[in-house]
Amino acid sequence: MMFPTTDSTENVLGIKDRNIKFDENLPFETKKIKDERAAVYHAKLESQETRCVNCGFEGSLIKYGTKTCRLKLPNVTATRQPVYLELKKQHYLWKQCRTTFMAKTEVVAAHCSITRPVHWAITLDARTNTSLKTIAQRYHISSASVQRILIQDNAYSLQEKRNYLPEHLCFDEFKATDTYSFIWMDAQSHALGAVLPSRRIATLKDYFLGFPLAERLKVKSIVVDLNAAYINFIPAVFPNVQIIIDRFHIINMANRALNTCRKRLMKQQKRSSREYKLLKSNWRIFLRDAKTLEAKKLSYHPAVGYYDTDVNLVHLALSLDETFKQTYEVYQGIYSAVHDRDAKALKAVLNNYRPLHNEMDTTIRSLKIHWQALLNSCRYDYSNGPIEGANYKIKEIKRTSYGFRNQRNFKLRIYLQFAHI
Incomplete structure (x- = not known):
């Protein structure tokens, strides 16, 4: 039987330590x-020390027995067969001071x-949306390990870093374990x-x-949703900031x-x-935006059971109630102004609004505040789109792992998958 050479074995296993010498007689075997059934490699580890680790003087090393350790290696076969290295570690005695190591x-x-x-x-696998159980099965170890x-x-990625703030930020929250957590991102680079x-x-x-005042003065804009608590505390912390309400939340509020x-x-x-x-x-x-409704081409609508245009169907519904018609016109005014980034048109919609005694009154009142x-x-061009995408990815992390009970572990997986390191 021909065994692989020492160099080829080192290259396959990715071991570059020259102190590890593979057994030339039996470098590899398969056993249970x-x-x-696992692939087991055999090697010996010897030290090149010339000075005592205790007293620091040069002297002679005396071999003082060996200890064999079974080490877990990455899988190197297509069958994902577990791979081990049975490493025979040399034990030494320093003659002068009787120190062993x-x-x-x-x-x-160690x-x-x-x-x-x-x-x-x-760590590389944890950067993908993979459960701990799957990773553990892949490397034949326990989930706890x-x-x-x-x-x-x-652990260093969990340490709070308070020495730098971008010029443009996004604020939002998400459901973590049993409470809501806060998340912020760079609005330009989309970095967590x-x-x-x-x-x-x-x-x-x-x-x-906790950030230096110079860093907080650097912040020019912060994008938030219509959470009044965020809007009220921001000026006290960031003196030069411009608060931006996310455009999606404006339309969504009128939408509801x-x-x-x-x-x-x-x-x-x-x-x-x-x-x-x-x-x-x-x-x-x-x-939908009224300007995108089909006004000429007929199409079949199963709900009413005949062919008609989108515009005619909307007019039919608006003719049922004058209040609903006015509410629809206000919604379209807000939608069009926000979509076209027309501040004057948006101001005109709010200023010309007359109470309709329905839910739109609350929406307009909140927007005016x-x-x-x-x-x-x-x-501004900035929005909360990047952070909403991050929140969706966080939900996927929770779904893959069937939820998290430990907030620290959950936070670590988020940082790993967003390359926070």
Whole structure:
């Protein structure tokens, strides 16, 4: 039987430590370990020390026995067969001061049986949306070991860094374990800034006031949703900032008001009538930009059971109630102004608004309160789109892992997958 050479074995396993010498007689064998057939390599580790690690004087080393350790290596076969290295570590005695020590290697940490290449592979896999159980099965170790390795090797990424702030920020929150957490990002580069365990204003103030004043003065704009708590605390922490309300949330707020009015009008119609079916099944048509509705080409609408244009269907619904018609016109005015970034048109819609005694009154009142931030949404290009995408990815992380109970572990997985390191 012909065995691979020492050099080829080192290249396959990725071991570059010259102190490790593979057994030329039996460098490799297959045997059963933990009820699995495993590939086992045999090698010996010797030290090149010329000075005592205790007294520092030069002298003679006396070989003082060996200790064989079974180390876990990355899988190198297509069948994902577990791979081990049975390393025979040389034990030494320093004759002058009677100090004993074991030969060491960079391949594995002291008192550990999982090699560093496995550590690196686990961290790389954790940067993808993969569950701990899947990673553990891939490297034939326990899920607890995978989590421990991630914490040991990447603990520095959890340390709060308060020495730099971008000029443009995005603020939002997401559901973490059993509470809501706060997240902020760079609005330009879309790089993750930090994840805080709470969205309470006191927590946010303590965190951001920990940054130097020069960094906080640098911040020019912050994009937020219509959360009044965020809008009120920002000026006290960032003196030179311009607050921008995310355009999606502006339209979404008007959208909800129109939808509530549509449902109320729908319930006033007979269930068997075409008006009821139109308001119930074709609800999306009322939320679209009126300028994009088809006015000439006929198309079949199952809800009403005949061919007609989008414009005619909308006019049919608007003719049912004058209040609903006015609510729809206000919604279209807000939609068009925000979409076209027309601050004057948006101001005209709000100033010319007359109370309709429905949900749109609350929407207009909220928008008027934050008028300056509303105008900034038309003047600046920044939005909360990147951070909403990040929140969706965080939901995927939770779904893959069937949720997290430990907030630190959850935060670490977020940082790893967003390349926060």
